[in-house]
Amino acid sequence: MSTLTLCFRLNGAEVTREIPTSAVLAELLREEFGCTGVKLACSRAVCGACTVLLDGVPVAACATFAFRAEGAEVTTIEGVAEEDPVRRAFAEHSAFQCGYCTPGMILLAKALLARNPAPTREEIAAWMSSGLCRCTGYQMILEAVEIAARAGASA
Amino acid sequence: MMRVAGGLVAASQYALPPFVLHRPTTVEEASRHVAAGAVALAGGTDLVAQIREGLAIREVADLSQVRGLAGVSLAGGTLRIGAGTTHAEGAADPALRAALPGLAEAWGRIATARVRFTGTIGGNLMAGRPRYEGRLLFGTLGALLRFADGTTLPAERLAGEASRHRLLTDILIAGPERLLFRYERALRPMMTLALCLRREADGRLSGRAGIATERLAPAFLPLPELRAPAAEAEAAAAAAFAALPRDFADPMSGNAWLRAAGHATLARALKAIAA
Numbered sequence: 001m002s003t004l005t006l007c008f009r010l011n012g013a014e015v016t017r018e019i020p021t022s023a024v025l026a027e028l029l030r031e032e033f034g035c036t037g038v039k040l041a042c043s044r045a046v047c048g049a050c051t052v053l054l055d056g057v058p059v060a061a062c063a064t065f066a067f068r069a070e071g072a073e074v075t076t077i078e079g080v081a082e083e084d085p086v087r088r089a090f091a092e093h094s095a096f097q098c099g100y101c102t103p104g105m106i107l108l109a110k111a112l113l114a115r116n117p118a119p120t121r122e123e124i125a126a127w128m129s130s131g132l133c134r135c136t137g138y139q140m141i142l143e144a145v146e147i148a149a150r151a152g153a154s155a
Numbered sequence: 156m157m158r159v160a161g162g163l164v165a166a167s168q169y170a171l172p173p174f175v176l177h178r179p180t181t182v183e184e185a186s187r188h189v190a191a192g193a194v195a196l197a198g199g200t201d202l203v204a205q206i207r208e209g210l211a212i213r214e215v216a217d218l219s220q221v222r223g224l225a226g227v228s229l230a231g232g233t234l235r236i237g238a239g240t241t242h243a244e245g246a247a248d249p250a251l252r253a254a255l256p257g258l259a260e261a262w263g264r265i266a267t268a269r270v271r272f273t274g275t276i277g278g279n280l281m282a283g284r285p286r287y288e289g290r291l292l293f294g295t296l297g298a299l300l301r302f303a304d305g306t307t308l309p310a311e312r313l314a315g316e317a318s319r320h321r322l323l324t325d326i327l328i329a330g331p332e333r334l335l336f337r338y339e340r341a342l343r344p345m346m347t348l349a350l351c352l353r354r355e356a357d358g359r360l361s362g363r364a365g366i367a368t369e370r371l372a373p374a375f376l377p378l379p380e381l382r383a384p385a386a387e388a389e390a391a392a393a394a395a396f397a398a399l400p401r402d403f404a405d406p407m408s409g410n411a412w413l414r415a416a417g418h419a420t421l422a423r424a425l426k427a428i429a430a
Binding site for chain 1: 170171172173174175176196199200201202203204206207208215217219267268269270272273
């Protein structure tokens, strides 16, 4: 097969699309579903700007074939509520400058806190190091994750 | 797509060419597709990047539904690691942590949070990228790679192209209870170093070190027999690095620097492993 019918849940809603086998998840999410919070930058799974959650696991959507989302729950930044503790912590603590990395950073942080509700500073730094901030705003990003953890973001 | 200096590639956002997708459910079925030319897709964290860098593919065998490729077990004195084991699973596996804690610890430090839960050790090895650390770890350990067609290959001799049409199923490590293993990656990407010592029945220690860089496939260096690694660390490191080929260098890490840094790192690792 070189095309297939893909069914998955996107931010809580069932969706279906006919796609070529080679469709990349980031392009599908942006172009078919308008999820422009999935940022494209390196296209090689290096920078983390395109990070989404696939059944709660952070993946680089720019380097993931869309067919791997079959039957899965895909969460993009559009699926994270404004009152979400991580999102609020990033906003209230100004944990961004240009903002391009922010959706990926927030989703990375959510994945961390879902696994480890009370991470140490070192654990946060090790985990978040898979996201690159070209503005080098790491200090406030790390602090925002600590604030979110204290606010019970894993719940 | 534009190739630029040093093997780097300017990223392309353009759509990838379609391919025929196979979704096997058994090792035998997957092996047939791979032998016929399909590219095996394990965790799926690397292949898109490889295509963007110029890899031409016509068929893909998605291994995500193949049963029996993942997991760690110890039987008959041999540790078996399934090729489909993810980095997160491997590092946390109780059998591995008990049998060879140095490898579990090293495995827990490779890759990022976005790769660790989906990337597999089989994909790491078979991707053929020097900067992926599986070949250094398992090559230094003297591990054996077992393929679905029944053939085996020492991990240190793995070359991406030569093995591309075989499906890796297991990694085998004999006598893990006699192995001491340590991995040093603080200088990555300029240099990484692995150390494996085997305890012989009479108390002697034999073993080797492996050294790699971002762009160089590992070189494996035999160590002289040791009785007291801490006391003999400097001499053993000097002997090992005397065997490092003179052309082992890349644009970021020259041969003289690799010898000096490698010697210091290996000596430190020997002292630490003895402690």
